[in-house]
Amino acid sequence: HQNFSAGNNENSIEAHIGINGEANLDFLNIPLTIPEMTLPYTTLTTPQVKDFSLWEKTGLKDFLKTTKQSFDLSVKAQYKKNKDEHIIPIPFYAKDFQVLSTPNDIFIPAMGNITYDFSFKSGIITLNTNVGLYNQSDIVAYFLTSSSSVTDALQYKLEGTSSLTRKRGLKLATALSLSNKFVEGNHDSTFSLTKKNMEASVTTSAEVQIPILRMKFKQELNGNTKSKPTVSSSIELMYDLNSTATGTINHKLNLESLTSYFYIESSTKGDIKGSVLSIEYSGTIASEASTYLNSKTTRSSVKLQGASKVDGIWN
Numbered sequence: 001h002q003n004f005s006a007g008n009n010e011n012s013i014e015a016h017i018g019i020n021g022e023a024n025l026d027f028l029n030i031p032l033t034i035p036e037m038t039l040p041y042t043t044l045t046t047p048q049v050k051d052f053s054l055w056e057k058t059g060l061k062d063f064l065k066t067t068k069q070s071f072d073l074s075v076k077a078q079y080k081k082n083k084d085e086h087i088i089p090i091p092f093y094a095k096d097f098q099v100l101s102t103p104n105d106i107f108i109p110a111m112g113n114i115t116y117d118f119s120f121k122s123g124i125i126t127l128n129t130n131v132g133l134y135n136q137s138d139i140v141a142y143f144l145t146s147s148s149s150v151t152d153a154l155q156y157k158l159e160g161t162s163s164l165t166r167k168r169g170l171k172l173a174t175a176l177s178l179s180n181k182f183v184e185g186n187h188d189s190t191f192s193l194t195k196k197n198m199e200a201s202v203t204t205s206a207e208v209q210i211p212i213l214r215m216k217f218k219q220e221l222n223g224n225t226k227s228k229p230t231v232s233s234s235i236e237l238m239y240d241l242n243s244t245a246t247g248t249i250n251h252k253l254n255l256e257s258l259t260s261y262f263y264i265e266s267s268t269k270g271d272i273k274g275s276v277l278s279i280e281y282s283g284t285i286a287s288e289a290s291t292y293l294n295s296k297t298t299r300s301s302v303k304l305q306g307a308s309k310v311d312g313i314w315n
Contacts, residue, residue: 014078025067028055071122082112082135111135125149139164156180169194182210199224214240231255247272265290283308 006015034049055061118129129145146157157179165171169192176187185206192199202221208214216238223231237249249270256263266289273282288303308314 010081012078012080014076016077017075018073020072021070023069023071025055025060025069028060028067029053065123069122069124071120073121074117074119076115076117078115080113080115082110084110124151125154138166152181183208197224197226199226212242229257241274243274244276245272245274261292261294263290263292279311279313281308281310 001021002017002019004015004017007013031051031053032049033051034046036048037046038044055067113135114131114133116129116131118127120127126148127145128147129143131143132141134140134142141162142160144157144159147155149155158177160174160176162172162174165173171190171192173191174187174189176185178185183206185204187202187204189202190200200221200223203219205216205218207216216236218236219234221231221233223229231254233251233253235249235251238247240246247270249268251266251268253266254264267287269284269286271282271284273280275281283306285306286304288301290299290301292299
């Protein structure tokens with residue numbers, strides 16, 4: 001069953017599509033037979049697969065329960081019109097003849113608000129997506145997509161917003177977030193531009209948890225031109241490979257620059273420890289570097305340290 005509707009009036013334009021029905025997955029019960037094959041340009045041969053059932057052997061039978069799957073699909077889009085107009089003046093020059101009446105301006109309707117909604121529902125999973133673009137005092141974009149399911153691995157939520165502010169210069173701010181059983185992440189960034197200064201900041205973090213790996217990551221980046229152009233960056237990483245290897249990595253970078261000089265410094269630290277075949281090992285490394293440059297002189301320095309240990313072998 002399906003339905004469709006659309007409309008257009010002085011305030012909005014919108015359209016909607018709805019579909020619901022059943023999907024027959026009986027074809028998954030048909031046994032497959034794949035003959036033995038030799039891979040091209042090699043002597044490797046793939047084994048024969050006989051009477052293989054996708055429904056039985058891949059776990060779909062336990063997951064879906066039945067080959068008759070019902071679903072419901074809905075899509076809706078809407079545009080709300082804006083009564084405001086942008087005026088573009090047109091100068092008109094006529095030296096040799098007189099023009100009785102000419103249009104002096106072009107009127108362009110201002111952008112309105114746009115929204116989009118999508119949903120899909122079945123016995124296995126439900127998906128929802130919402131998107132919006134709003135032209136108000138600020139221009140704002142927004143989206144949200146999520147799922148719910150009987151299986152935790154299929155559940156997620158991804159959300160994002162972005163806004164453009166035009167008061168006292170330009171400012172663009174963006175935020176993103178993702179959550180799932182195995183992965184979580186966040187991102188925030190801000191860029192601003194005025195007559196006297198330019199400034200930017202970016203922060204990103206992520207966390208991964210899967211059976212063989214746990215990891216945390218964070219990165220920060222900042223820069224501005226208030227008194228002098230400066231940029232700073234930092235990265236942090238922690239990981240655990242199922243206890244066979246665990247460690248951390250830290251990196252920092254700073255940069256300053258003027259017409260009279262240039263300066264940059266960086267530092268990196270890392271460590272690792274773990275065990276292989278009941279033999280424990282560990283190691284550390286650290287480095288520092290800096291450079292200063294102007295029209296009269298140049299200075300640079302580099303420092304590197306490292307250590308490692310394997311029980312019963314070396315230290």
